[in-house]
Amino acid sequence: MIRDVAVYLLNNLEMDQMGWAPFEATADLLGSESPVFPISPGVYLLMSERTLFTYPAGATSVFYIGQASNLRTRLRDHRKFTRHIRDGEASGRYFPRYEWAANHGALVTYSVPPRVNSTLTPKAMESQLIRTFALAFRAQPVANSQSAW
Numbered sequence: 796m797i798r799d800v801a802v803y804l805l806n807n808l809e810m811d812q813m814g815w816a817p818f819e820a821t822a823d824l825l826g827s828e829s830p831v832f833p834i835s836p837g838v839y840l841l842m843s844e845r846t847l848f849t850y851p852a853g854a855t856s857v858f859y860i861g862q863a864s865n866l867r868t869r870l871r872d873h874r875k876f877t878r879h880i881r882d883g884e885a886s887g888r889y890f891p892r893y894e895w896a897a898n899h900g901a902l903v904t905y906s907v908p909p910r911v912n913s914t915l916t917p918k919a920m921e922s923q924l925i926r927t928f929a930l931a932f933r934a935q936p937v938a939n940s941q942s943a944w
Contacts, residue, residue: 801855809927814909824874824901832867836917837907844900850932859892859938862921866905892938
């Protein structure tokens with residue numbers, strides 16, 4: 796069970812209402828063992844394992860909300876690029892979400908669409924989750940915001 800106000804809010808206001816499984820378990824993107832993720836579309840949250848990010852209307856460990864047509868590929872990429880930054884192997888510019896993950900730790904939780912009667916695509920669910928987060932915290936997750944680059 797994840798103890799975070801944003802995860803609780805998103806689970807109760809969006810995931811449950813739309814028939815999606817709640818965000819429950821987490822995997823460590825930076826751990827020595829590579830987590831196994833499903834080869835399916837879905838939505839996911841990146842969270843810090845040691846930092847609460849302060850937003851205008853509260854604090855949460857969530858720093859990025861994303862979606863993927865293949866969770867395994869997308870989350871492996873997040874792991875690879877975050878580890879590059881953490882280990883000083885980054886060449887060129889990376890998306891800010893990898894900087895946040897490398898500097899604050901990275902836990903991930905995900906949900907896949909329900910198999911029956913799902914009219915909400917992962918992209919639409921991602922947009923809805925970001926919108927709900929922004930309404931509750933009065934800002935988008937820090938790594939979803941436009942970068943200064």
